[in-house]
Each structure stands twice: as structure tokens, then as C-alpha cells.
Amino acid sequence: MKLIRPVVEQIRDVSGLGLFFPLRHVSDLVGRPMFQARVRGAGRIAMRRNSTDADVVRQVFRKREYDFSGTAQYRAVCTAYGAMLEAGETPLILDIGANIGASAIWFARAFPRARIVTVEPDPGNAAMCRRNTARLPNVKNLQAAIGGAPGSVSLANQTDAWAVQTIRDAAGTVPVVTIPSIVQAEGKARLLMVKIDIEGFEADLFDGDCDWLNDVHAVLIEPHDWMLPGRHTSRGFQRAMAAHEFEMLVSGENLIYVACEPPSLRSLRPPVLPRQAGIPVL
Numbered sequence: 001m002k003l004i005r006p007v008v009e010q011i012r013d014v015s016g017l018g019l020f021f022p023l024r025h026v027s028d029l030v031g032r033p034m035f036q037a038r039v040r041g042a043g044r045i046a047m048r049r050n051s052t053d054a055d056v057v058r059q060v061f062r063k064r065e066y067d068f069s070g071t072a073q074y075r076a077v078c079t080a081y082g083a084m085l086e087a088g089e090t091p092l093i094l095d096i097g098a099n100i101g102a103s104a105i106w107f108a109r110a111f112p113r114a115r116i117v118t119v120e121p122d123p124g125n126a127a128m129c130r131r132n133t134a135r136l137p138n139v140k141n142l143q144a145a146i147g148g149a150p151g152s153v154s155l156a157n158q159t160d161a162w163a164v165q166t167i168r169d170a171a172g173t174v175p176v177v178t179i180p181s182i183v184q185a186e187g188k189a190r191l192l193m194v195k196i197d198i199e200g201f202e203a204d205l206f207d208g209d210c211d212w213l214n215d216v217h218a219v220l221i222e223p224h225d226w227m228l229p230g231r232h233t234s235r236g237f238q239r240a241m242a243a244h245e246f247e248m249l250v251s252g253e254n255l256i257y258v259a260c261e262p263p264s265l266r267s268l269r270p271p272v273l274p275r276q277a278g279i280p281v282l
Contacts, residue, residue, distance in 0.1 A: 016040070016062035024054060042105050046131050052162040053100050053128070060102040065252030066195065066220060069110075073218075073247055073258035077193065080217045080259075081111055084190050090115050092189035094182060096146045097197035099125050099162055101132035101139075107193070108136045115189050117182055121145040121174045122155060122164040146198060147176040148208015157199075163227075165199045179205075179212045196221040197254075200228045206236030213244050219257040 013021045018040040024047060036046045042061050047053035059065050068074045084091045091114040095104045098118035107116050116139045120126040126143040133139040145153045145166040152172035156165040166174070183191055194216055196202055202221065213219070219241070223234040241248075246257040 012062065013058070017057065021054075021057075041109070042102070043135070045100070045102060045105070046128060047100070048124075048128065048161070052160065056099050056102050056162055059252065060106050063252055065254055066103060066106050068249055068251055068256055071249060073249060073256070076258060077218050081114065081192060084192065085113055090186075090189040091192040092117070092183065092186055093192055094119065094179065094194045096179075096195060097199070098129050098141075099197075101129035103195060103197075104129065104133050104139050105136065107195070108133070108139055111192070112138070114138065114192060115140065115186060117142060117186065119144055119146050119177065119182070121153065121166050122158060122161070124158075125161055125164065142177065142182070144175045144177045145201065146196075147178065147201065147204045148206065149176070150178060150181070151176045153201075163199055166201045166204075168204065178208060180209055183212065183215075191215045191217075193218045193220070195219075200224040200231065200233040202237055203231070203233040203235070206240050210240045213240060217259050219246070220251075220254050221257070222253045223255060 010022050020038045024035040024037055033049050034046055036044050039045050039057060039061055045057055081091050093107045093114050093116045095116055095118045098104055098120040104116050104118045118129055118141045120129050121144060130141050153166040153174050153176055154169040154172040156167055158164050225234050241257055245260040247260055249256040
């Protein structure tokens with residue numbers, strides 16, 4: 001059984017990612033530190049030897065964990081995307097915890113006229129992200145952590161490239177940026193979607209200013225209570241999301257929240273007057 005599983009995995013890789021993806025093993029055999037594979041639906045993606053980079057690519061492009069295109073909720077996001085473009089605005093997608101940039105490539109292909117800002121605190125991952133997204137003119141990279149308030153962090157668990165953790169530390173060398181500060185820096189861009197995979201630091205993010213939830217159309221988040229039992233890292237975002245009108249989907253390891261009535265569409269609709277005085281319009 002142990003021998004069959006790797007074979008089945010390679011067959012699935014060829015079927016879902018293309019013939020060249022399994023050839024990364026040749027790079028391992030000859031000792032090359034990096035391999036660049038042409039991945040179906042993504043183009044060329046560089047991956048490091050003896051790392052979790054290939055697993056990240058599998059999650060995004062084979063298992064398609066950010067793909068909810070078969071749902072009515074996705075159509076609502078696309079409608080909001082179109083409304084922003086028609087209004088002369090640039091849709092903004094934040095890829096928080098971008099790792100090697102695979103998810104940024106996914107979003108750039110799904111929403112080619114959006115601006116994607118990646119946020120990745122680990123230097124090695126951030127370098128890979130810059131390399132893999134360099135050909136995409138609508139992707140901007142930030143080497144930083146995201147949090148509920150500015151400051152700095154130190155990094156932990158750096159031996160596992162897809163599980164690097166951030167820890168608040170006044171002496172830390174990695175700056176912390178906030179979602180509102182990124183949105184403000186992007187000028188006329190309008191928030192469309194935020195993807196969050198930050199290994200438990202979502203507890204810090206949702207402990208700060210969450211007013212950005214009033215503007216966003218979709219939030220894709222991977223919870224980490226399973227990894228950090230007893231720390232209640234999802235409690236903050238559960239409360240924040242419950243306070244807003246979102247519908248929730250589940251895709252792989254991710255929870256996908258979509259605004260029931262996208263804010264940008266609401267702002268374009270004419271006001272509806274109440275039938276009786278004194279009855280508020282919701």
C-alpha cells in the first residue's frame with residue numbers, strides 16, 4: 001500500500017498539473033536546489049528542493065482550493081468585479097500569507113484586471129513569491145507580516161516553508177502592516193477579496209480594526225485551531241464574520257465568506273424608501 005500511494009499521487013499530478021510537474025524529482029536526484037515546472041493553468045512555477053513548495057502548488061492548481069466558480073456566490077463576486085471596472089476603479093485582491101506565489105498566480109488569472117498585493121513575512125518564501133510573480137504586471141509583493149495593528153514580529157518554525165509562524169516581538173525584524181494601510185496605499189483601488197493563511201496569526205489580525213469587512217466582497221481564510229489547540233486562534237474572526245452579512249462555503253482547508261449583497265453593488269443601487277415613516281431601511 002505504501003508503494004501504491006506515491007504512484008497514485010504522481011498519476012494525479014500528471015492529470016491535474018501536467019506532464020512536467022513530476023520531473024521535479026530529477027532535480028532532487030542531481031542535487032539542484034530548485035526546479036522550474038510548467039504547471040497547467042499557471043505557467044512556469046519555481047519550487048525548491050526538499051520543501052513543501054510542490055504541496056502548495058497541488059493545493060492551488062490540482063485540488064483547486066480557491067476555486068468556488070461553480071457557485072452563485074462566485075458569480076456575485078464576478079458581478080462586483082465587473083461593477084468596479086465599469087466605475088473606473090481597480091479591484092484589489094490581498095493574498096496574505098502568499099508563500100511562493102501560487103495563489104497570487106491563481107487570482108491573477110481568475111481576475112486579470114485586478115491588482116493583487118501579496119504579503120509574506122518569511123524571506124525565503126517572499127523571494128520565491130517575487131520570482132514566481134515577476135512576469136505578472138498586476139502583482140505587487142510586500143515582505144511583511146499582517147496584523148491588527150502596526151509593529152514587528154519574529155519568525156518561528158522556518159524549517160517548514162508552508163508553516164512559518166509570526167510572533168509579536170518589539171525586537172522583531174519583520175514589520176507588521178494592516179489591511180487598512182495596504183488599501184490606503186493602493187489609492188483608488190477598491191477591495192474585492194482577501195485571502196488569509198497566516199498560521200494562527202489571524203488571532204492578532206482580527207483583534208484589530210476590522211472595518212475593512214464592510215467593504216470586502218469575499219474573504220478566504222484557513223483556520224488553525226487544529227494546529228494550535230487551546231489558543232482559540234479562530235475566535236476573533238468567527239465573531240467578526242458573524243457580525244456581517246456573509247454566506248459561508250467550505251473548500252479544502254479554507255472557509256470562504258462571500259458578502260450576501262456586495263458593498264459595491266449596494267452603493268450603485270438607488271435608495272429604497274420605507275413604506276412607513278419610522279421604519280429603518282436595512
